Amino acid sequence: xxxxxxxxxxxxxxxxxxxxxxxxxxxxxxxxxxxxxxxxxxxxxxxxxxxxxxxxxxxxxxxxxxxxxxxxxxxxxxxxxxxxxxxxxxxxxxxxxxxxxxxxxxxxxxxxxxxxxxxxxxxxxxxxxxxxxxxxxxxxxxxxxxxxxxxxxxxxxxxxxxxxxxxxxxxxxxxxxxxxxxxxxxxxxxxxxxxxxxxxxxxxxxxxxxxxxxxxxxxxxxxxxxxxxxxxxxxxxxxxxxxxxxxxxxxxxxxxxxxxxxxxxxxxxxxxxxxxxxxxxxxxxxxxxxxxxxxxxxxxxxxxxxxxxxxxxxxxxxxxxxxxxxxxxxxxxxxxxxxxxxxxxxxxxxxxxxxxxxxxxxxxxxxxxxxxxxxxxxxxxxxxxxxxxxxxxxxxxxxxxxxxxxxxxxxxxxxxxxxxxxxxxxxxxxxxxxxxxxxxxx
Amino acid sequence: xxxxxxxxxxxxxxxxxxxxxxxxxxxxxxxxxxxxxxxxxxxxxxxxxxxxxxxxxxxxxxxxxxxxxxxxxxxxxxxxxxxxxxxxxxxxxxxxxxxxxxxxxxxxxxxxxxxxxxxxxxxxxxxxxxxxxxxxxxxxxxxxxxxxxxxxxxxxxxxxxxxxxxxxxxxxxxxxxxxxxxxxxxxxxxxxxxxxxxxxxxxxxxxxxxxxxxxxxxxxxxxxxxxxxxxxxxxxxxxxxxxxxxxxxxxxxxxxxxxxxxxxxxxxxxxxxxxxxxxxxxxxxxxxxxxxxxxxxxxxxxxxxxxxxxxxxxxxxxxxxxxxxxxxxxxxxxxxxxxxxxxxxxxxxxxxxxxxxxxxxxxxxxxxxxxxxxxxxxxxxxxxxxxxxxxx
Numbered sequence: 001x002x003x004x005x006x007x008x009x010x011x012x013x014x015x016x017x018x019x020x021x022x023x024x025x026x027x028x029x030x031x032x033x034x035x036x037x038x039x040x041x042x043x044x045x046x047x048x049x050x051x052x053x054x055x056x057x058x059x060x061x062x063x064x065x066x067x068x069x070x071x072x073x074x075x076x077x078x079x080x081x082x083x084x085x086x087x088x089x090x091x092x093x094x095x096x097x098x099x100x101x102x103x104x105x106x107x108x109x110x111x112x113x114x115x116x117x118x119x120x121x122x123x124x125x126x127x128x129x130x131x132x133x134x135x136x137x138x139x140x141x142x143x144x145x146x147x148x149x150x151x152x153x154x155x156x157x158x159x160x161x162x163x164x165x166x167x168x169x170x171x172x173x174x175x176x177x178x179x180x181x182x183x184x185x186x187x188x189x190x191x192x193x194x195x196x197x198x199x200x201x202x203x204x205x206x207x208x209x210x211x212x213x214x215x216x217x218x219x220x221x222x223x224x225x226x227x228x229x230x231x232x233x234x235x236x237x238x239x240x241x242x243x244x245x246x247x248x249x250x251x252x253x254x255x256x257x258x259x260x261x262x263x264x265x266x267x268x269x270x271x272x273x274x275x276x277x278x279x280x281x282x283x284x285x286x287x288x289x290x291x292x293x294x295x296x297x298x299x300x301x302x303x304x305x306x307x308x309x310x311x312x313x314x315x316x317x318x319x320x321x322x323x324x325x326x327x328x329x330x331x332x333x334x335x336x337x338x339x340x341x342x343x344x345x346x347x348x349x350x351x352x353x354x355x356x357x358x359x360x361x362x363x364x365x366x367x368x369x370x371x372x373x374x375x376x377x378x379x380x381x382x383x384x385x386x387x388x389x390x391x392x393x394x395x396x397x398x399x400x401x402x403x404x405x406x407x408x409x410x411x412x413x414x415x416x417x418x419x420x421x422x423x424x425x426x427x428x429x430x431x432x433x434x435x436x437x438x439x440x441x442x
Numbered sequence: 443x444x445x446x447x448x449x450x451x452x453x454x455x456x457x458x459x460x461x462x463x464x465x466x467x468x469x470x471x472x473x474x475x476x477x478x479x480x481x482x483x484x485x486x487x488x489x490x491x492x493x494x495x496x497x498x499x500x501x502x503x504x505x506x507x508x509x510x511x512x513x514x515x516x517x518x519x520x521x522x523x524x525x526x527x528x529x530x531x532x533x534x535x536x537x538x539x540x541x542x543x544x545x546x547x548x549x550x551x552x553x554x555x556x557x558x559x560x561x562x563x564x565x566x567x568x569x570x571x572x573x574x575x576x577x578x579x580x581x582x583x584x585x586x587x588x589x590x591x592x593x594x595x596x597x598x599x600x601x602x603x604x605x606x607x608x609x610x611x612x613x614x615x616x617x618x619x620x621x622x623x624x625x626x627x628x629x630x631x632x633x634x635x636x637x638x639x640x641x642x643x644x645x646x647x648x649x650x651x652x653x654x655x656x657x658x659x660x661x662x663x664x665x666x667x668x669x670x671x672x673x674x675x676x677x678x679x680x681x682x683x684x685x686x687x688x689x690x691x692x693x694x695x696x697x698x699x700x701x702x703x704x705x706x707x708x709x710x711x712x713x714x715x716x717x718x719x720x721x722x723x724x725x726x727x728x729x730x731x732x733x734x735x736x737x738x739x740x741x742x743x744x745x746x747x748x749x750x751x752x753x754x755x756x757x758x759x760x761x762x763x764x765x766x767x768x769x770x771x772x773x774x775x776x777x778x779x780x781x782x783x784x785x786x787x788x789x790x791x792x793x794x795x796x797x798x799x800x801x802x803x804x805x806x807x808x809x810x811x812x813x814x815x816x817x818x819x820x821x822x823x824x825x826x827x828x829x830x831x832x833x834x
Contacts (some may be wrong), residue, residue: 357787358786358787359786359787360785360786360787361783361784361785361786361823362823363823397787397788397789400830401830402828402831402832404827405827405828405831405832406828406831442827
């Protein structure tokens with residue numbers, strides 16, 4: 001596919017257009033790709049510790065792209081494709097170069113939300129292409145939420161049957177496999193997020209008794225709140241459900257959500273109140289939330305998956321395993337949060353300054369570019385715990401009609417911030433390269 | 443075979459009756475867009491005074507047609523009498539800050555028709571580029587377009603836009619904004635723009651159109667002669683906004699002219715001098731004109747049938763400006779609260795929807811002078827990759 005990116009449709013290209021008597025210019029005839037590790041990784045999935053480093057040497061007659069693993073070769077191929085340019089006469093040129101490159105942060109992600117608005121497969125795949133152009137390596141697939149449940153589960157088909165917007169707004173197992181493979185071929189990990197216990201309204205349509213019934217006094221109101229944390233059936237369901245998720249999604253991590261849990265419904269439910277008393281939680285519903293989360297974390301761990309959670313899970317003092325990854329998203333004083341999270345020994349991912357769904361007039365890419373993720377009080381050891389970040393495009397006002405122009409090229413600013421060195425900060429220089437890059441992506 | 447037919451006799455024809463068709467003419471500010479739509483058992487009737495009303499009625503009709511779960515198309519019995527509140531309902535596209543390929547413009551015209559817009563305000567040239575291919579002055583686009591081969595509107599492109607619009611009952615009002623916003627005119631028309639000075643010497647940069655030279659008015663006459671023939675609408679938009687006086691002030695010949703004319707230090711008078719001559723030229727070409735509000739604010743003497751386009755939100759609150767413009771006897775167009783290029787998070791359509799164009803203190807005659815408004819999509823951050831989802 002890179003041949004096409006650089007030279008256009010192969011059919012279009014005329015061969016041998018050299019005018020007779022033309023000055024013999026140095027010609028590059030081959031790009032040799034060498035992967036050094038014994039197991040290049042071509043048949044495996046990328047992971048957090050994958051090597052994405054590469055060395056690119058461009059001289060005549062053969063350019064060499066060397067990498068430890070195939071993932072580095074992919075990154076180098078993208079770079080090489082950016083070096084090739086066309087002159088006014090249609091000749092393709094590349095400057096002699098020597099590049100030694102590797103990413104600053106290992107987790108460089110994009111969050112897509114397919115619950116607020118369904119995103120057709122084409123949209124997701126186009127986005128994966130764009131991610132590859134910007135060396136992003138994680139697709140954080142926020143696949144279900146309150147509004148709709150498009151994930152077709154084999155164990156619980158009612159979830160999407162009753163919870164999706166319509167039969168046409170579903171991701172079948174084949175769709176999911178396609179996304180995962182398309183991503184893999186671009187060195188992109190797919191981390192699904194099944195956000196609980198809040199953000200689960202759509203789950204309740206297809207799974208009776210999963211959500212907490214809310215009460216007004218003695219009477220159920222007919223509406224539902226977060227997942228019901230006091231029933232065994234809840235955990236039976238989650239055990240079976242996450243078993244499926246663990247096998248469907250090959251990445252080592254699953255995102256378990258845990259954000260914005262509204263306690264009102266729990267507080268209104270007499271059974272839940274009884275349980276709180278029994279457990280000695282008093283009126284601290286954060287303890288109930290933690291109780292729930294801990295059980296989910298245990299379930300997921302038993303399937304040998306690592307997990308990522310939103311910051312509330314940490315803030316509300318749930319007992320997290322030491323290898324939990326905490327995603328910092330709340331905008332106020334996120335530097336302070338990063339200090340706390342890493343100070344407590346947890347790995348962190350930064351999303352707070354990069355909510356790209358918050359559009360505004362003008363060149364807002366500059367403010368995303370200017371974020372310095374390590375600008376928080378902390379020791380060297382702490383700073384190492386910040387493994388990267390994510391640009392988030394929440395779907396309240398986004399669907400296939402406007403996703404691409406809304407996300408790109410603004411996300412490119414985040415991509416560079418996460419890959420390039422700390423001292424690559426010149427806005428004017430970035431502007432020039434970004435405008436070129438944008439045209440290239442088109 | 444269905445046991446039960448929930449629907450009545452299927453209708454197969456929408457009868458369209460137009461009293462005074464005018465199908466071969468162009469829509470105008472006075473065009474009648476009223477229509478009546480009558481849907482009853484076995485009868486679909488759309489009647490209008492003019493074809494423009496029939497177009498609006500057809501759009502409404504298309505919105506009334508529904509489809510049930512079986513795939514049957516149906517329409518409810520209905521009686522509609524409809525006509526627009528304002529006769530000028532426009533959309534501005536800016537093809538200078540970013541070139542817009544023809545298909546983007548035509549697509550926009552389609553969506554305008556779905557929304558009963560009837561004026562396409564084509565802000566075709568400005569500082570950054572001059573994509574309009576002029577046959578009188580081919581150098582303008584040759585030197586001033588982003589790319590003279592790929593980023594221009596040829597005469598046939600322009601005719602295509604005008605006809606495509608006409609078939610949808612949409613007027614095309616071209617804006618050739620002067621004397622400011624004209625940097626791209628300079629390369630193709632040497633001597634047109636004012637050379638700026640640094641002390642006693644030209645600095646090498648240029649400012650607005652040079653209002654003191656006869657050649658300027660010759661040029662303007664010839665250009666607008668062409669523009670008047672190319673664009674059939676009665677109105678032209680002449681711009682007149684954001685004229686930066688710094689360059690004029692720096693130029694010694696201009697300062698000398700100011701003295702000679704007795705304008706003192708008031709460069710607004712020089713701006714008026716230019717605009718008035720421009721308006722006279724346009725009038726002599728048999729066209730009417732729309733100008734941005736500065737022309738009114740700077741007390742330029744304009745004809746009573748001038749239309750003032752209100753765009754500033756804050757320097758004077760726009761409702762106050764609407765009141766002042768209409769009080770002074772001019773017709774007004776409102777755009778200030780409808781700068782759709784100013785994007786923001788969330789359902790900002792509501793803010794645009796809540797605007798009440800006549801929400802100012804004034805007598806009925808004043809209110810009558812508000813002929814409508816325009817949504818503006820300025821092009822600083824807009825091109826074909828993001829125009830449609832940003833505008834609609």
